[in-house]
Amino acid sequence: MSKTPDTLSTLEVGSKTYHYYSLPKAAEALGSIDRLPKTLKILLENQLRFGDDESVAEEDMQALVDWQAEGKSSREIGYRPARVLMQDFTGVPGVVDLASMRAAVESLGEDPAKINPLSPVDLVIDHSVMVDKFGNPAAFQENVDIEMQRNRERYEFLRWGQQAFDNFSVVPPGTGICHQVNLEYLGRAVWTKDEDGKTFAYPDTLVGTDSHTTMINGLGVLGWGVGGIEAEAAMLGQPVSMLIPxxxxxxxxxxxxxxxxxxxxxLTVTEMLRKKGVVGKFVEFYGDGLKDLPLADRATIANMAPEYGATCGFFPVDEETLNYMRLTGREDEQVALVEAYSKAQGLWREPSDEPIFTDALELDMTEVEASLAGPKRPQDRVALQDMATAFGKFMEEDHKADPTAKGKLSSEGGQTAVGVERSFEHDTSRAVKLNDQDFSLDPGAVVIAAITSCTNTSNPSVMMAAGLLARKAREKGLTTQPWVKTSLAPGSKVVTDYLEAAGLNDDLDALGFNLVGYGCTTCIGNSGPLPDEIEQAINDGDLAVASVLSGNRNFEGRVHPLVKTNWLASPPLVVAYALAGNVQRDLTKEPIGKDSSGEPVYLKDIWPTQAEIASAVEKVNTAMFRKEYGAVFEGDEVWKAIDVSESKVYQWPESTYIQHPPFFEGMGREPDAIEDVHGARVLAMLGDSVTTDHISPAGAIKPDSPAGRYLQEHGVKPVDFNSYGSRRGNHEVMMRGTFANVRIKNEMLDGVVGGETRHVPSGEQMAIYDAAMKYKEEGKPLVVIAGKEYGTGSSRDWAAKGTRLLGVRAVIAESFERIHRSNLIGMGVVPLQFAEGESRQTLGLTGDEEISIAGLSDLTPGGTVKVVIKNADGERSVDAKCRIDTVNELAYYRHGGILHYVLRKMIGAA
Known part of the structure; x- marks a missing residue:
């Protein structure tokens, strides 16, 4: 803790005394902060608390106060969150890196026990369950059994980490998703720490290895997603370097x-903020509308911050925060501390609050209409009545992109929406027989309807609405269409408790929305296989089909490789589309189905009223939360029975899940000098908005892919491949899956979609991994060329790790997403940005060029470097901006990566 005496104060709450660093006292010296946004007040408190540390200067604090003059600042600060949150997909490689760091420290003759998290770390296993079984009462247990069988090697490793590392806790599988566990249990709004016989109170803040860590901002907790690399540094005591936002x-x-x-x-807020342009910025909500906005609704908005592009979407602490904390079983003493501390520090939301902002926008919530978003971006909101038109537009664009598409869109079978033109040739409907039912699978067919965990299942109002709609549909004799794969994957066990208390679980079950697991499923690509008959029909008919899910991500190839259009929707609309069976049905005008007597039933006939929803929500009570979180870290008998070694240094087994990564091989106590790039080849040339889903291995592993071949060579049958996410602890699998997404488009190849490239100079087309290995044999360094917004999407550390392992020295793009840019630096890959007005198109690049980069040993944050481009016509040079933005990032790059820097610092060599 800082030893800044002029701001150290005490706070009496009940019978306890808390020490804290007073923002009002700081304002006496630094200037008024009355209108400073509350998010920046939290950053200012962080600077006060660490004010005697070498990474924090008084000028940093003054810069935060002076921010009010212009609503912006160019000052870099070092920020230390109170804790770190991980999920297992990103957590496993994080623990692998910690284990590898211990091995490296031991090899340097130092004590490996020096490597330990210095900040509290919670890892929630939530990304491993897949929807293999669905639509029956046994689905949950069957999926859990398959999960444990598939992931036993990973879970054994995490159990080892749980006992080997201090300050590290694991929430076992089958509990819930990290964001909902964080919201309902882990988050405190105000954190405390005992030191030198005193109890210090300070804001609960965190970084997480999942981009939707932002959900906790609904509770007044400042937090956002970072790459696994950056999170590891934070838990090892390093400040998060950031420009004051x-x-x-x-x-x-x-x-x-x-x-x-x-x-x-x-979805409306997401659309508005995307249009506004908030990438890399904080969003802070205020206004009188907050007084009637339930905390679960706030958390739903906060969850989607990555989709609207912001670092976070923050809701200040107020009476609703306290009410939610009481409901979810937080102790009275903690709730009282949150109120007293927030009011003492000026962090409490007052009705009259009008902070100074960089910019602002406003929404009258009475204007919000029923909406979905899609077909492949979460910010592309579509009003419910416009869905058929939106799908038709997608079909036309898809046809233009692939004019050889076969067949003609059929309007038979009542699947074509009223008033939508269908004159272009494209998909062909296919006759299918499934479970003794004969039907036609048509374009726009909803083949996946998933109430999946992220975004919505923390919210009882929309979950109860889904159950009530299912009840009304059931009463009228409506049934789910036979081609729809249905699933319910809540974010915590509390959800099933309150659905059962309201009697709505039976109604959801009756429509096929049986519980399939507690965890992230469909929206991270764990939707599982479709029935063979459906997959064959989609392939044979070249059908553009749909998923409707209550998640937050719908990028190309993410939900299922055969599902081209994916639509985000509320849980009740997910149920509605499972009944309708096709996104081309206009649910505002056309019947959703027919009742038991053959009469048409419209969506409005089964949509629950606000009063009905409110009555059901009253079933949610504190006892449910206390019951489910009473032994949250213990796990079931299967988890407890996992046998683990007590060694402090991991003994790496023969495994296709966990491998000792090569990042620290040959590492010395001092970093090597950085060499310029000479004669690099272009591994891939990519367009705009290439996401980390395109770059990082995710979803299913294809048998004929480099990763699939590797696994088969090591005795793994395709049925046991599991997903890329489950194998993030094996660099051999992950580097083979980097840039291997089925939807990625490498502009070096005409009309080819998927992870392929052209080897130069041979001209041979091959998998990107195979080309990278061929270039490695030839001694050629590599670069990647890209367009705007390179690396948008989830905070995937393997998007950077895989890039590094393939031999890429630099990525040259028109612009970068915040987290991925940071992660590239953290892995020793330099991000360079084309000069304004320049791009791969203006420079006429084809991918056949040789690229050289000079000045890497003399980099300065935000400086320029010379890029020399050589082709058959000669060579020319252009200036590119170095997107190493801060001094700390430059130190990481010079050490070969952030973990190398941290390791050397922890043993006193940096």
Whole structure:
């Protein structure tokens, strides 16, 4: 803790005394902070608390106060979050890196026990369950059994980490998703720490290895997603280097109308903020509308911050925060501390608050309408009544992209929406027989309808609405269409408790929305296989089909490789589309189905009222939370029975899940000098908005892919491949899957979609991994060329790790997403940005060029480097901006990566 005496104060709460660093006292010396956004007040407190550390200077604090003059600052600060949150997909490689760091420290003759998290770390196993079984009461247990069988090697490793590392806790599988566990249990709003006989209170802050860590901002907890690499550094005591952010104010007024859900609100907010342009910025919500906005709705909006591009979407602490903390079983003493501390520090939301913001926008919530988002970006909101038109537009664009597509779109079978033109040739409907039912699978068919965990299942109002809609549909004799794969994967066990208390679980079950697991499923690509008959029909007919899911991600190839269009929707709309069976049905005008007597039933006939939803939500009570979180870290008998070694240095077994990574091989106590890049080849040339889903291995592993061949060579049958995410602890699998997404488009190849490239100079087409290995044999370094917004999407550390292991020295793009740019630096890959007005197109690049980069040993943050481009016509040079933005990032790069820097520092060599 800082020893800054002029701001150290005490706070009496009940019978306890807390010490804290007073923002009002700091303001006496630094200037008024009355109108400073509350997010920046939290950053200022962080600087006060670590004010005697070498990474924090008084000028940093003053810069935060002076921010109010212009609503922006160019000052870099070092920020230390109170804790770190991980999920297992990103957590496993994080623990692998810690284990590898211990091995490296031991090889340097130092004590490996020096490598330990210095900040509390919670890892929640939530990304491993897949929807293999569905639509029956046994689905949950069958999926859990398969999960444990598939992932036993990973779970044995995590159990080892649980006992080997201090300050490290694991929430076992089958509990819930990290964001909901964080919201309902782990988050405290105000954190405490005992030191020198005193109890210090300070804001609960965190970084997480999942981009939707932002969900906790709904509880007044400042947190956001970072790459696994950056999170590892944070838990090892390193500050998160950041420029003081711009803060966009979002004023909410009014209330949602009857029939409008929190999901409709969040899709509207996402659309507005994307249009505003908030990438890399904080968003802070304020306004009188907050007084009637439940905390679960706030968390739904906060969850989607990555989708609207912001670092976070923050809701200040107020009475609703306290009410939610009481409901979820937080102790009275903690709730009292949150209120007292927030009011003492000026962090409490007052109705009259009008902070100074960089910019602001406003939404009257009475104007929100029923919405979905898609077909492949979460910010592309579509009003419910426009869905058929939106799908038709996708079909036309898809046809233009692939004019050889066969067949003609059929309007038979009542699947074509009223008033939508269908004159172009494309997909062909296919006759299917499944479970003794004969039907036609048509374009727009909903083959996946998933109430999946992220975004919405923390929210009882939309979950109860889904159950009530299912009840009304069931009463009218409606059934789910036979081609729809249905699933319910809540974010915590509390959800099933309150659905059962309201009696709605039976209604959801009756429509096929049986519990399939507690964890992230469909929206991270763990949707599991479709029935063979459906997959064959999609392939044979070249069908553009659909998924409708209550998650937050719908990028190409993410949900299922055969499903081209993916639509985000509220849980009740997910159920509605499972009944309708096709996204080309206009649910605002056309019947959703027919009742038991053959009469048409419309969506409005089964949509629950706000009063009905409110009555059901009253079933949620504190006892449910206390029951489910009473022994949250213990796990079931299978988890407890996993046998683990007590060694402090991991003994690496023969495994296709966990491998000792090569990142620290040959590492010395001092870093090597950085060499310029000479004669590099272009591994891939990519367009705009290439996401980390395109770059990082995710989803299913194809048998004929480099990763699939590797696994088969090591005795793994395709049925046992599991997913890329489950194998993130094996660099051999992950580097083979880097840039291998089925939807990635390498502009070096005409008309080819998937992870292929052209080897130069041979001209041979091959998998990107195979080309990288061929270039390695030839002694050729590599670069990647890209367009705008390179690396958008989830915080995937393997998007950077895989890039490094393939031999890529630099990525040259028109612009970068915040987290991925940071992760590239953290792995020793330099991000370079084309000069304004320049791009791969203006420079006429084809991918056949040789690229040289000079000046890497003399880099300065934000400086320029010379890029020499050589082709058959000669060579020319252009200047590119170095996107190493801070002094700390430059130190990481010079050491070969952030973990190398941290390791050397922890043993006193840096």
């Amino acid at each position: 711009e803060v966009i104010g979002f004023k909410l007024t009014g209330k949602l109308r009857e029939g409008i859900t929190a999901t409709d609100l969040v």
